[in-house]
Amino acid sequence: MEITINWYLSLSAILFVIGVLGVLFRRNVIVILMSVELMLNAVNLTLVTFSQSMGDAAGQILVFFVMSVAAAEAAVGLAIVIAIFRNKLTVDVTQINLFRY
């Protein structure tokens, strides 16, 4: 049985949807950020699949940039989580509903 790029794309779609479910269903902000990382990873998998199957390395350059953006997003996102936690002592998104109090 030959593994074609459809398999990789389907796997990527499954991972992306699991990430979406994590963002929708979890209450912990940190787990929501992890789900966003998972979604970024699914997109990266798609990019690398297309890049390798067409022999064009531009897609992999884009993966580099996505990884850098993911690192920056994690750094700033977690700093925001820390700042909110200092004020409200919670990371539950259902409790974080005010700009300030």
Place this chain on the structure above:
Amino acid sequence: MLSDFLPLLLMLLIATGLAMTLLKAAELLGPRRPNRIKQKAYESGMDPIGTARERYSVKFYLVAMIFIVFDVEVVFLYPWAASFDEFMAAGQALPVLGIVFFFIAILAIGLLYDIKKGGLEFD
């Protein structure tokens, strides 16, 4: 090409297998007679005070964050280092060096800002 990574795969499998086997073997073979004194955090006789789950200072977060930024930087520098000879051969070494140093300088500003704000001072 993929077969180049066969040793890596084997090493991963052996390491995982060995660790799991040894942990399971210790659990199955070792005698376990727990009592109250043995289960204390410090068996030496010090009574533990307070909880072990204390929160840490935010400075640790700043150090970890700086680590991430420079980890990403090194990831970008690695392909440059790996193909420096090819750039030399193509006569492009100097412009590429300029690009890379500019990149490093941009990130150094962030580090300087962090130091100036006292993010790396532990008191």
Place this chain on the structure above:
Amino acid sequence: MIGPILFSVFAVAAIAGALGMLFSKNPVSSALWLILTLFCVAGLYLTLNATFIAVVQVLVYAGAIMVLFLFVIMLLNLAELPRLQTGDGKRFLGYVGACGIFAALMITTSSALGVLPEPVSVGVAAETGSALNLATLLFTQYALPFEVIGILLLVATIGAVMLAKRRFV
């Protein structure tokens, strides 16, 4: 043939890790499950012959980003939260939305595959993902985006330092 075996092992483990992240109550175990997924995605990059990206995946994601996540979880020392949002109507809506996204993705990819130029077989192009090839592109054609990424990282550093150091009210 080792290719299909490797793909199925990595794919199943990646999905298992993602589901483990979704369903575990403790954020630390969520993070550890996600690390499993990230390693498996690195393995999938290897099966695609994108060797350099695979190494970078382990370095950046598993090595740095997840360390930061675990660090913050330990830093805040969180109590466990209830796993899923309450309210069955909302949850049902979420499942419907996720199924819709999945269907849209599958329809798009399957229809796009007919339009695309004939792809080289998966994993043939070994030199495409080599460090040399990527470096040549990154430092010539994509030099400006590269510097912009540097500025992005600088802004992220300064923003994170400000947010973490500042005393609110």
